[in-house]
Amino acid sequence: MRKLIWLGLMAISVVCFSGEESIRLKDGPGKELVMNSCATCHSLDYIQMNSVFMNKKQWEATVNKMVKTFKAPVDEKDIPAIVEYLTNFYGVRQ
Template structure:
């Protein structure tokens, strides 16, 4: 019994000592791993993008001799599986750098050069007719106009015919839409649409002249 009591007392003393001890502080060594330099545009991109999620050592842990396709797939995995903040274009550029610097490809290979300089993605073009259709709806233009017959105001086809040979047609129609007016097509006044941007005015005028 005395032995058990002594052990319990010793355990209590140890716990009290640990409780009073300062918290353990661990200092990690500074990061020394760096991406291998390259003249390819993927080098600075990898430094910027890849380093936000992992050390450059991660690259060294991959199997040696990986191809362009394999390195590109690895970069794509970072994007799609782990949610890395990189675009499809970034995946191509970084994959080319990794393949030429750590894999089996060469920087001068045609496919590496192509992957390093992919075409810039262009925003999809929107037709004038589609833009004008939205503007006509948003501004209730078709409550007073129609394409091929008079309503309150003239048909757009008639406007296009009148201005067909006028080199200032777009400017005149844009001005009529923006400022409104009366007397050109009758006595009913057309309200001004001063809130429309120059691009919107041009889209509407171009649409009208195409009728």
């Protein structure tokens, strides 16, 4: 029974994370921090999908919501660097 459960979990992991290796964020300061922080909870394609809508204030609100409301495992001291990267490379200029 344990083997069956283990195989099922492995199959789910493959389906959930397949194709993630093809998501490539733009190079720049903070990229590794964003990859390591954001991908623990969701696909990195969310960053690219939301980039057409988000300015600095919106990225800041989103990152804070992820950390404070959804309890994303991100050190609060890293929030400014994450917001800076997202704003610089995936932010809407206004």
